[in-house]
Amino acid sequence: MAQQAVIPDLPPSPDPAQALRADAERNRERILAAARRLFSRKGLGVSMTAIAREADVGNATLFRRFAAKDLLIEAVFKDRVDLYNNLVTTCSKDPDPWQGFTDYVQCVCTLQASDPAFLEVLPLTFPDGIVETRRAEADRLVLDLISRAKEIGHLRQDFSERDLTLLLMANSGVLRAAGPTSNASRRFTAQMLRAYATTGAPAVALPQVPPRAELYHAMIRLLRAHST
Structure with a gap:
């Protein structure tokens, strides 16, 4: 009697739906x-x-x-919105509102250096409820932090949340000219925080001023960019 050939087990066929x-x-x-x-x-x-x-x-x-494009923007920046919300929440919990405010401003300017496009997202309204809720909650916490820093007498009464927008606009120019690794942005941010402070507020530490040659070359780059 002839021996029956043994057919080896074959691997299972891939699931077309899973592959798709x-x-x-x-x-x-x-x-x-x-x-x-x-x-x-x-x-x-x-x-x-x-x-x-x-x-x-x-x-x-x-x-x-x-x-739709807004769905793509939301997907790209969802983790950044979460990061921003966590940042604001942490700063708002500082028992010293002035320290919380200065930490918030410096961290946002650092975030601007690492991801310039993210700040374009902050004013947007997202279609997804969870992302939009977190962004709106962060906005509310920032306004509350500003109000409390004023109440303790360390943030000038004439400061407006729109001054933060002006700061970020100016910092964007500094970053474009000097680059994100330069000390220029951190120095500029600290000087602006000192300008926002009242006379009795604790002074914000000043990073070292960038070298003269570095600032000179940054200015040349900025002028050339505007001339093209």
Whole structure:
């Protein structure tokens, strides 16, 4: 009697649905990574077509994952909104409102240096309830921190939350000219906090002034950028 051939066990066939999900997730991560790069370099005005090209996917694939640009922005910056909310919450819990306020301003300016596009997101209204709730809660805590710093007499009464916007606008110029690794932004932020303080407020520590040559070259770069 002939011996029956033994057929080895074959590996199970891959699940087509699982393969499609994995491929879709890879495309999503590529889109998010591309959007982060472009938002950081060019701001939120970059087009969806440019993001698709950067991610090396088709427009149809991009819009299947994110039907609208605000949904993509939300997905890209959700972790940053969480980080910002945690930052504000921590600073607002400081028993010294002035210390909490100065810590908040310095941390936000540091965040601006590491991710310039993030600050464009703060005024936006997000479609997702959780993200929008956290952003709105952070705004409320900042206003409360400003109010309490005024109440103890360390923050000038004429200070407005819109002065923070002016500070970030000016700091953006400093960062563009001197670069995020320079001491220029930290020095500038500390000097502005001293300007916001009342006479009796504890003085904010001043980082060292950047070298003269560094500031000179930063000014030249800024002038050249405006002339092009």
